Amino acid sequence: MKPKNTICLWFDKDAEAAARFYAATFPDSRVTGVHRAPGDYPMGKAGDVLTVEFTVLGLPCLGLNGGPMFQHSEAFSFQVATDDQAETDRYWNAIVGNGGEESQCGWCRDRWGISWQITPRALSDAMAAGGDEAKRAFAAMMTMGKIDVAKIEAARRG
Known part of the structure; x- marks a missing residue:
């Protein structure tokens, strides 16, 4: 069906x-x-x-x-929640390594122009925590292309 x-x-x-x-x-x-x-x-x-x-x-x-x-833009993207750095790396590297390109804050684009947000759950959890934890995680994310889970977790802890 x-x-x-x-x-x-x-x-x-x-x-x-x-x-x-x-x-x-x-x-x-x-x-x-x-x-x-x-x-x-x-x-x-x-x-x-x-x-x-x-x-x-x-x-x-x-x-x-x-x-x-008609061309693709960041106005549409797939957001993929990942469980750890290995899964984040696997998807990011597959997209970027197959003719895609890196962007910022966990975003990349595949060779056909489709945008992907490869988003570790550690980042989503930090943002959902709110307050200073979210501010620190957000500031760390703003410096990244591919998200570094260890740096997000360290920022969250302060």
């Missing part, structure tokens, strides 16, 4: 490659369907991959190969 709500991501022409990368990188992620255009369309030909159904960490998504006119 198809989900009632699906995230649709517009790609130039690489929806299938992106979906397969996500499926190989994240648990509870898979490609569930590849659909080819039944006829020519403005940015493609009959038989080209038009849409790809997939999940990312259990979230249903649809990749649409619609051409280059």
Whole structure:
């Protein structure tokens, strides 16, 4: 049964490659369907991959190969909660090391332009604590690209 709500991501022409990368990188992620255009369309030909159904960490998504006119921005991102530094490193390195780029405060972008927040639970917990703990953790985070769990925990303790 198809989900009632699906995230649709517009790609130039690489929806299938992106979906397969996500499926190989994240648990509870898979490609569930590849659909080819039944006829020519403005940015493609009959038989080209038009849409790809997939999940990312259990979230249903649809990749649409619609051409280059719309680009991704940080206005949309996947936020991935990680349990420790090893998991943080694994996802960050997979995204950045596969043609992506680093940003700040736990954000990076994959080679297709999709933004990812690789967010250790230690950071979320520190922010939720509020007060001086949150202020110190926030100040530490503001100096980071990839989040360093040990530095966040040290900042939280003061």
